[in-house]
Amino acid sequence: MTKLALSDEILMSIDKPARYIGHEVNMAVKDLKDIDVRFAMCFPDVYEIGMSHLGIQILYHMFNGMDGVYCERVYSPWTDLDKIMREQHIPLFTLETQTPVKDMDFLGITIQYEMCYTNILQILDLSGITMTAAHRAEDEPIVIGGGPCTYNPEPIAEFFDIFYIGEGETVYKDLINAYRHNKANGGSRRDFLMAAANIPGLYVPQLYEASYNNDGTLKSFTPTVEGVPTTVKKEIVMDISNTVYPERPIVPYIRATQDRVVLEIQRGCIRGCRFCQAGMIYRPVRERDVEFLKDMAVKMLKSTGHEEITLSSLSSSDYSKLDELLNFLIDEFKGKGVNISLPSLRVDAFSLDVMSKVQDVKKSSLTFAPEAGSQRMRNVINKGLTEEDILNGCALAFKGGWNKVKLYFMLGLPTETEEDMKALAELSELVAEKYYEIPKSERNGKVQVTASSSFFIPKPFTPFQWAAMCTKDEFQRRAYVVNDRMKEMLNRKSLKYNYHDPDTSIIEGLLARGDRKVSSVIKRVYEAGGIYDAWGEYFNYDRWLAALEAEGLDLDFYTTRERSTDELFPWDFIDTGVTKNFLKREWQRAHEEQITPNCRMECQGCGAAVFKGGVCFEDKN
Amino acid sequence: MAQQYLKEVSALKIRIKFSKTGAVRFIGHLDVMRYFQKLNRRAGIDVKYSTGFSPHQIMSFAAPLGVGLESHGEYVDIEVNSTMSSSESIKALNNASIEGIQVTSYVELPEGTANAMSSVAAADYIVRVKEQYKPTVIADNAMLKKRFEEFLSQSSIVVTKASKKSEREVDLRPLIYKASVNENGEIFMQLCTGSAENLKPELVLETFFRYVGDKMSQFALDICRLEVYGLYTSKDENGNVISEKLIPLEQFGKEIL
Ligand code: SF4
Numbered sequence: 001m002t003k004l005a006l007s008d009e010i011l012m013s014i015d016k017p018a019r020y021i022g023h024e025v026n027m028a029v030k031d032l033k034d035i036d037v038r039f040a041m042c043f044p045d046v047y048e049i050g051m052s053h054l055g056i057q058i059l060y061h062m063f064n065g066m067d068g069v070y071c072e073r074v075y076s077p078w079t080d081l082d083k084i085m086r087e088q089h090i091p092l093f094t095l096e097t098q099t100p101v102k103d104m105d106f107l108g109i110t111i112q113y114e115m116c117y118t119n120i121l122q123i124l125d126l127s128g129i130t131m132t133a134a135h136r137a138e139d140e141p142i143v144i145g146g147g148p149c150t151y152n153p154e155p156i157a158e159f160f161d162i163f164y165i166g167e168g169e170t171v172y173k174d175l176i177n178a179y180r181h182n183k184a185n186g187g188s189r190r191d192f193l194m195a196a197a198n199i200p201g202l203y204v205p206q207l208y209e210a211s212y213n214n215d216g217t218l219k220s221f222t223p224t225v226e227g228v229p230t231t232v233k234k235e236i237v238m239d240i241s242n243t244v245y246p247e248r249p250i251v252p253y254i255r256a257t258q259d260r261v262v263l264e265i266q267r268g269c270i271r272g273c274r275f276c277q278a279g280m281i282y283r284p285v286r287e288r289d290v291e292f293l294k295d296m297a298v299k300m301l302k303s304t305g306h307e308e309i310t311l312s313s314l315s316s317s318d319y320s321k322l323d324e325l326l327n328f329l330i331d332e333f334k335g336k337g338v339n340i341s342l343p344s345l346r347v348d349a350f351s352l353d354v355m356s357k358v359q360d361v362k363k364s365s366l367t368f369a370p371e372a373g374s375q376r377m378r379n380v381i382n383k384g385l386t387e388e389d390i391l392n393g394c395a396l397a398f399k400g401g402w403n404k405v406k407l408y409f410m411l412g413l414p415t416e417t418e419e420d421m422k423a424l425a426e427l428s429e430l431v432a433e434k435y436y437e438i439p440k441s442e443r444n445g446k447v448q449v450t451a452s453s454s455f456f457i458p459k460p461f462t463p464f465q466w467a468a469m470c471t472k473d474e475f476q477r478r479a480y481v482v483n484d485r486m487k488e489m490l491n492r493k494s495l496k497y498n499y500h501d502p503d504t505s506i507i508e509g510l511l512a513r514g515d516r517k518v519s520s521v522i523k524r525v526y527e528a529g530g531i532y533d534a535w536g537e538y539f540n541y542d543r544w545l546a547a548l549e550a551e552g553l554d555l556d557f558y559t560t561r562e563r564s565t566d567e568l569f570p571w572d573f574i575d576t577g578v579t580k581n582f583l584k585r586e587w588q589r590a591h592e593e594q595i596t597p598n599c600r601m602e603c604q605g606c607g608a609a610v611f612k613g614g615v616c617f618e619d620k621n
Numbered sequence: 622m623a624q625q626y627l628k629e630v631s632a633l634k635i636r637i638k639f640s641k642t643g644a645v646r647f648i649g650h651l652d653v654m655r656y657f658q659k660l661n662r663r664a665g666i667d668v669k670y671s672t673g674f675s676p677h678q679i680m681s682f683a684a685p686l687g688v689g690l691e692s693h694g695e696y697v698d699i700e701v702n703s704t705m706s707s708s709e710s711i712k713a714l715n716n717a718s719i720e721g722i723q724v725t726s727y728v729e730l731p732e733g734t735a736n737a738m739s740s741v742a743a744a745d746y747i748v749r750v751k752e753q754y755k756p757t758v759i760a761d762n763a764m765l766k767k768r769f770e771e772f773l774s775q776s777s778i779v780v781t782k783a784s785k786k787s788e789r790e791v792d793l794r795p796l797i798y799k800a801s802v803n804e805n806g807e808i809f810m811q812l813c814t815g816s817a818e819n820l821k822p823e824l825v826l827e828t829f830f831r832y833v834g835d836k837m838s839q840f841a842l843d844i845c846r847l848e849v850y851g852l853y854t855s856k857d858e859n860g861n862v863i864s865e866k867l868i869p870l871e872q873f874g875k876e877i878l
Binding site for chain 1: 675678
């Protein structure tokens with residue numbers, strides 16, 4: 001057994017010491033004398049969150065399948081341990097061998113949400129790694145970032161040596177080989193980064209330079225050295241049934257957020273909702289073969305002993321073999337102590353049947369994500385769900401014994417009017433009324449409709465990347481409009497309304513469309529004590545405002561400003577396959593309140609067909 | 622496969638003994654429970670599930686171990702539909718387990734045996750005081766032994782035990798069944814354990830530290846539980862108790878061949 005990095009005294013005085021000891025079931029164990037490349041894989045949030053992320057488990061499995069490579073995990077120490085590590089100068093360590101992160105060759109950080117940016121700095125700082133990539137010494141680890149936030153890496157570009165844009169399964173092998181090659185040739189850190197910059201999908205920020213116009217917008221973004229590509233094209237796996245999958249995922253001792261087997265059934269989404277970044281950057285849709293998934297389900301349940309399995313994807317109902325897969329899972333595992341937890345599915349006869357087989361109807365609730373209250377607004381955002389779909393689905397479900405409905409909305413969408421806001425309450429009311437249309441004898445007590453709204457945050461690579469975001473006060477006002485309207489409804493006693501915290505949304509908006517200048521703000525917030533900004537109890541809005549002010553940056557420039565369609569964006573050097581022209585067309589159609597058909601109804605020529613596969617070629621082979 | 626050795630029964634009670642050592646001593650009791658649920662599934666133990674929408678395994682643990690303690694004598698009772706032999710089951714469980722949790726016995730409990738949780742009567746511990754926390758008066762092993770024996774020779778050792786609700790006076794002396802110090806300065810103790818009276822080794826040592834005029838740090842001890850016992854009562858044909866003795870919990874069951 002490896003000696004633990006933390007003393008018994010520390011482990012006994014912190015919350016959940018199991019976060020830091022490693023040695024879980026299915027952890028990779030390797031003999032260090034066979035290893036020449038050590039890779040620390042980090043999810044910059046607490047262990048229970050990080051361990052729940054499928055992407056990390058996929059990459060962990062992939063790296064540890066490579067000869068000579070040992071991939072170990074790192075998570076953010078919780079605030080209690082963070083304090084002790086600073087006081088006692090304990091360097092951040094990997095879970096597997098409890099080795100300081102600083103001794104690794106690579107530190108890979110997956111960046112899943114903007115609000116973890118201060119935690120990235122915490123990781124670097126506690127590891128003793130120089131914060132600014134360009135100042136790092138020869139022997140410091142190469143810090144590499146991946147995940148959805150790298151589709152606009154600029155606010156955190158200063159802190160990373162490399163960003164991996166796209167799906168991790170493709171070019172890591174090339175990167176590792178380039179590293180070995182460089183080492184064998186006695187090359188420098190800089191030599192290696194030059195080589196990395198020429199591997200498809202890899203972006204080395206310090207080899208590029210941004211210049212700005214007087215109004216603060218980006219003027220140019222270019223490589224500073226010869227031989228570095230001007231655009232970086234995302235990496236993508238086309239055959240997702242013949243690729244690595246964690247057959248033996250690690251099983252945490254403590255309950256992780258996702259304490260179950262996760263089957264990723266497809267990547268991408270055919271729908272094209274205009275606010276949704278995932279729906280754009282993961283194009284085109286690629287399905288995993290159903291036989292592959294069945295096989296994985298059996299193997300993963302066996303290797304983990306988990307009592308639950310779930311499916312993961314965007315818009316799961318669009319997976320073409322969903323019936324077959326769910327029926328297989330039910331037949332195979334029901335009655336064997338395995339719960340099947342369903343992703344949110346389009347509510348229809350099929351899904352209700354499946355739901356009634358695997359959940360307790362009395363306790364479970366129906367979920368709809370109309371995203372907007374009015375049909376007009378849903379046309380603007382291209383959400384194909386109609387009022388009729390929702391009410392018919394509810395009617396069917398209410399007859400089947402359900403009496404709880406959850407509705408998810410967004411507020412602050414482009415062109416949103418007072419009517420659109422009120423419609424959110426009115427749609428909730430219609431759902432409640434639908435319930436009372438069924439005869440009393442068939443009802444199952446009272447109906448409970450819970451409407452939740454988050455605030456719209458424009459994201460890069462979506463048709464709404466040009467949109468203005470509301471101010472904090474405006475967000476607040478709109479939530480009050482909805483709330484007041486709720487109170488006017490006939491069935492108000494059956495309606496419940498929750499809304500997100502506007503403060504966090506504003507900062508998320510800043511970071512989502514920020515440029516290189518924003519990195520100094522993040523650093524300032526971190527230095528002022530900011531970590532765990534994704535956790536409401538640690539997020540401090542004023543700290544962010546103060547940092548913006550100190551850096552002389554204007555929040556509104558990044559958030560509430562509507563961009564013109566010819567503005568050069570900080571993320572424009574990335575090629576996701578989906579063209580800027582397509583996004584512009586969609587932005588235009590949004591203003592015309594025009595619905596755009598999905599990929600299976602009619603291809604829109606978005607550009608993602610360049611990857612030569614997936615839904616774009618479904619009928620053609 | 623071992624399928625042909627399967628023994629079909631309606632529901633069978635199994636008692637598993639296991640060790641918990643190394644880094645997993647920092648895993649709390651509830652997580653050990655979760656660990657066993659998953660371990661049983663990985664090992665292919667034919668566990669019996671409760672019915673309903675979220676079926677669960679029926680389990681009973683003997684005397685939950687505190688975080689930070691090691692043990693070579695942990696027990697859990699489970700129910701199964703069918704079972705492989707004891708040795709095959711132990712092998713399957715250990716193949717699917719980690720280094721720190723190893724199964725050492727797997728026995729069938731006769732019909733009507735009280736479950737692990739309610740049968741606990743005593744437990745053995747070996748306690749080591751970490752060097753840096755030893756008060757000088759007991760710094761060498763001979764001194765430690767001498768003072769500890771003195772401490773035990775008192776006819777009563779009364780302490781105030783504070784629980785969430787109340788404080789009460791308890792005499793520890795009768796709850797210490799056996800105790801000795803070996804030449805390495807390790808303290809062996811057999812203590813009363815269970816739901817009625819439960820004496821933890823930490824409390825004995827804390828009281829001993831006070832006895833020698835020192836305050837014990839919460840980090841001072843390395844504790845390993847060695848065994849957990851139940852009270853075995855033999856009765857004559859009229860139901861009168863002939864004798865009572867402490868036996869390790871595993872001895873309430875019999876090996877499955
Ligand atoms: S090219 Fe057509 S089918 Fe392919 S992702 Fe774009 S719109 Fe959909």
